[in-house]
Amino acid sequence: MIKDRYDVVIIGAGPAGSVAGRFAAEKGASVLIMERDREAGIPVRCAEGVSVNGIKPFIEFDKKWVAATIDAACLHSPDGEKAFMYNNGKGLVLERRIFDTELCHLAVNAGAELLMKANATGLEYTGGKISGVHFRHQGENKTIKCSLVIGADGVESRVGRWAGMKTALNLDDLDTCVQYTVSGYKGEQNVCHFYFGLDVSPGGYIWIFPKSKGVANIGIGISGHLAEVKGPKEYLDEFMDKEYPEVQTNYIVYGGVPTAWGLEKYIDDNIMLVGDAARQVNPMTGGGIVQAMIAARLAGQVAAAAVEKGDFSYSFLKQYKKDWDVKLGSIQKTMYSMKEKFMRMDDGRFNKLVQICQNIPREEFSLKRLFMESMKGDPKLMAELARAFVVSKINLKKN
């Protein structure tokens, strides 16, 4: 049975919510994680690609949530050229449904409680301070009291809005996406693909992440500001007809990916946001699972410290922002400026970039080498890329 009051109520049981809940509960906070859907991880609004190193700190490797291991990424230029980048098994395609449930189990093992099919509808205020969460559960309106709310409610980020935070995204800071999970895919199981070009996927890219024999996630994200006349589904359908007419779609999902650098304000008295809700997504790639988990660990630790001290003020909780800024804040900003460049690149530049990749011999291939070569080929475009690479390397070492 759920209690009337918790130290911390977390809204959303995705990776951000579960990891925040785990780290808060582990240090003794009483935690409730509330989820709108019937289980964590569904619907899977995700391409499911991650790096092994990124998730390692958060979960013990288990092949039950791994759909495929990725050895190479193939980049496709608008003029039809290909370039391979090899990563030798450092990429994974997840089964998010199982992965997210495992993260929930870890939160529960640490002492957190879960409430499924509970749709948060607003925040309760007492004396001007957040004091609880209103929600609908089993056809009834209910309220649960808490000292701290953690909004892990994804791209829509309603919790932040309720608390007066400006979470609305600009159209060019959002990718509008469609993904098909298909059967009958004949591509290699250890190679993912990325297609670029203004006619293919304006301001974004098409991805293919293989999952198991014959099964793959094929999806598209286009920048919101370029989606007025033609939507992502029309672009993806044209692509499928041309490149993969033989496959059959067995799962279709729509969604949005924030590609902002972050959010100006995501912490206030008695409230913090994590993950997509706080726009903690790599704006360049749209990848957000690892970012969400890193942020959630920091937020969960700060939440536990707040409970111990009995201080839920902004001035105490802002430690979470400080920690995030140290860990990933500067990378986010660099990635954002790269995204701003990439999003507005013409096809000629994409062609050139793929050409540069092609000219690096496989055995000599490393990201460092790619950036070195890129700078030779197109110094203006790539100077920033190189800077981003150096910064992210340094920060990964710290991590």
Next chain:
Amino acid sequence: MRIITELCDICGTCVSVCPADAIIVEEFQVSIDNARCIECGKCRQVCPARAIEGDVK
């Protein structure tokens, strides 16, 4: 603006761009509060399921 419920996937993309807090997400459906809506059309433009219709001011 109006949500075409049949097409809506309840993905929340519209909510993420709404500058007027006019989009209501309930358990099984999304709707637009026309009293709040400023008819900017951002939700319609980004909806990946093309499930929003209505004229833009």
